[in-house]
Each structure stands twice: as structure tokens, then as C-alpha cells.
Amino acid sequence: MVLRVGYVREHFSTPLLQLQDADQDRTFSLVECPSGTGQLISRLTNDEIDLAIALTDPLISGIANGSTAYKLCGSYVSTPLNWAVITGTNTKFNDISDLKGTTIGISRLGSGSQTMAYVMAMQQGWPTDDLKFKINNDIHGLIDSVNDGTTSAFMWEWFTTKPWVDDGKARFIGSVPTPWPSWLIAAHPTRASSEALRAFMTSLSEYVRAFDSASNREGPNVEVIKTKFGYPEEDIKAWLKTVGYPENCLMIPSEVITNTLSTLEKAGVVKAPEGGFDVQQFITKDVVNLT
Template identity: 75%
Template sequence: MTLRIGYVREHFASPLLQFAEADGEKTFTLVECPSGTGQLISRLTNNEIDVAIALTDPLISGIANGSKAYKLVGSFVSTPLNWAVITGKESKYNSISDLQDSTLGISRYGSGSFTMAYVMALQQGWPLDNLQFQVNNDIRGLLDSVNDGSTSAFMWEWFTTKPFVDAGEARFIGSVPTPWPSWLIAAHPERARPEAVRAFLDGLTSYVNNFDLEESRVAKNVAFIEDKFGYPEEDIQAWLKTVRYPPSCSEIPTEVITNTLSVLEKAGVVKKPEGGFSVDIFVNNDIVNLT
């Protein structure tokens, strides 16, 4: 049985897409989840995928808040994600500080757009109890909401939203980088066979390592991303200067989990149990190596 790998079709997924083209669905199939990590977690829960390549914070907060649908099994992107703060083309909002006490758009509760709204509020010193949200499912719904005035702004990855800003559909009013490495890999603890997941992670590591080579960044990566996503060459080159992948997709630094939990606790997204969190509840030790 081939693994069902859930992913978001963004430029970050380029090494995965290269791997998938070479594999030809022999050992895994890709399941696109355009709404992001909230949708990935939902599909893990509903037996629609076996493995998810998803954002660090919602994966960790999901387990911390009681989800049994997955455990962490690996790493995918080791650099932070730059979350753009986006508002409507003619809205009254011109800076992050203007957004206090307004309604923010999110894709789903528990998604990256949701958890990062709390991180932004924490940085701004806003009362966390006052945050208000409207669920808009995907990038199109989020863009519509800031332009019809039902939300003030939303947060999404900078380069993914830049084409909409360039086209005059929305405006950037700030950005909030994640205080943690941006992407991890999770798998259902029972449906995803450890040997199959380990083989997938080994294969993915080779494509990630090749993508990370300086010679790949100069030409091959640019051409691949331009072909798959249609981004302007200058945007691709700018993004490639900011992103790094892990040397092994089968490893997670322990501090990634503990540091992320610390920020999420301060932001009010998770509540520390009596005695604190045990890192072991977050990972499948049969697959991942904690470093």
C-alpha cells in the first residue's frame, strides 16, 4: 500500500515535487491540501492521508491540545517562515498596530494563520482574549474577506501572497517571521507503517539535500519553481536566499519542540499541564531521531 502524503502546493514543496516525479506513485501519492495545515490535520484525523508535511506550530499545538491523529516523524524546512500581514486594497488599515480589536481572517481554527495571529498579538502586547476570527478556508476566501470588509487582515506566507499584491488585489502592511523552523513532518501513529515512512524520509532527504546545494540554487531550482508556480525569477531568487532544509529529514532537534511550546504557551495557544510537557508525547520514536 502506497503512503498518502498530504502537502500544500507552494514553492517550499519543490523538493517533494521533484521526489514525487521520480517516484511515479510507486511508493507514495501526493494529496494536495490547498487550505493549509488545518486541512492537513483534518485529513490525518479523517483517514484521508497517512503523512503530512505541515507547519511546525499547528502540528505541535495540535498534539499539545490532545490530538491523537498524528505524531511528529521528521523535519522539512529548517528556516523560519515569513508570514505577511495582508489587508484589502482599499481598506483603512495601514500597519499591524491598526489591527487591534479587529476581526482577522484565518483559514481554519488550529491553522498556521490562526496560531501566528496569537504570536503577532503577543509581540504587539494586545490582550489575547480580545482576538476575533473569521474562517475563510483558503487564500481566495481570505483575499475576498479583506476586500469586502468582513475581516481587517490575514496572515499567509510572503512569497505565496506576493503575486496577489503585485496584481493590486491586496496590500502588505507588515510581516511576522516564525520564532521556530517552519515545517515538520507528521504521520498517523497506526496507519503509517514505520518502515514505509522511514523509506520515504530517506528518499526525501536526498532530494532536499540536492535542492539545498548552491549549484542547484543558481539555475535548476529557479527553473523548476518558475515552471511549477509561475513566480517571477527575481522573487524565486529572493526566496532561495532565505530558505534552508535540514541535512536529514529523519531528525528533529529537541529544542524545536521545546522552544515552540514555550512561545505557544506565552501566546495562549497551548496550556502547559501540571509537571510540564514531555517531548516523547510529540514524536514517534520508532521513526524519528531526536537530536
């Protein structure tokens, strides 16, 4: 079978795109999900993809809240994601503290843009049970919403949003880095074989390690990202200083799951069952190795 891999076309996905370029046997196909992790989870649920490279927090909260559409099967990015807090060009909001009680834009329910809004609220000391959200589907809808006044702000990865800020279409008023490594890999529990999943992630690991090497960071990575995404060279170099990838995509540190659950529980996003969460319930046991 050809593995259907859902992903978000951002600079983080560069090693995945390099693997696709080299995949002469066409062992997998990429399915772009521009709305982000909420869309990836929806497509896993609706049998539109078999595997997703998606944000840590919505994947884990989805399982914790009862989703059976996927299990965690690997790691992708080992460093935090820097979520920018973005408002419109001419709004009255100049600081995160100004957003209390307002409507926050999100891409979809269960998305990283929503879970991180809860984390932001928790950091600010706001009640997390009365946050107000408006769904705007993708970055374009989110940018429109902060400028037409239907939302006060939204959260999105810093460097992905920076071109809109540089063009004067939005403003940064703060940032909230994730308290966890930013990207994991999840797969439907039955649609793809364990062998197919392991083979894909073993190949992905090779490209991740190459991308993460010091020699490629110093030059080749910059040119690849510039060609594929058109980002300014100074932004690419700044991002490369902040990002790290795992040595082996088939491994997940167990503390990534437990620490993320702890933070999400404090934020009110998940509720632990009696006796606490069982980490084994979050993973594809015959594929991934917990460390």
C-alpha cells in the same frame, strides 16, 4: 501500501514534487491540501492521508491540546516562515498596530494563520484571549474577505501572497517571521508502518539535500520553481536566499519542540500540564531521531 502524503502546493514543496516525478514505483501519492495545515490535520484525523508535511506551530499545538491523530516523525524546512500581514486594497489599515480589536481572517481553526495571529498579538502587547477570527478556508476566500470588509487582515506566507499584491488585489502592511523552523512532518501513529515512513523520508532527504545544494540554488532551482509555480524570477531568487532545509528529514532538534511550546504557551495557544510537557509524547519514537 501506497503512502498517502498530504501537502500544500507551494514553492516549499518543490523537492517533494521532484521526488514524486522520480517515484516510478508509485510508493506514495500526493494529496493536495490548499487550505493549509488546518486541512492537513483534519485529513489526518479523518483517515484521508497517512502523513502530512505541515507547519510546525499548528502540528505542535494540536498534539499539546490533545490530538492523537498524528505524531511528529521528521523535519522539512529548517528556517523560519515569513508570514505577511495582508489587508484589502482600499482599507484604512496601514500598519499592524491598526488591527487591534478587529476581526482577523484565518483559513481554518488550528491553522498557521491562526496561531501566528496569536504570536503577532503577543508581539504587539495585545490580550490574546479576546482575538476575533473569521474562517475563510483558503487564500481566495481570505483575499475576498479583506476586500469586502468582513475581516481587517489575514496572515499568509509572503511570497505565496505576493502575486495578489503585485496585481493590486491586496496590500502588505507588515510581516511576522516564525520564532521556529517552519515545516515539520507528521504521520498517523498506526496507519503507516515505521519502515514505510522511514523509507519515504530517506528518499525525501536525498531530494531535499540536492535542492538545498549551492549548485542547484544558483540556477536549476530557479527554473524548476518558475516552471511549476510561475513565480517571477526575482521573487524566486529572493526566497532562495532565505530558505534552508535539513540534512536529514528523519531528525528533529528537540529544541524545536520545546521552544515552540514555550512561545505558544506565552501566546495562550497551549497550556502546559502539571510537571510540563514531555517531548517524547510529540514524536513517533521508532521513526524520528531527536537531536
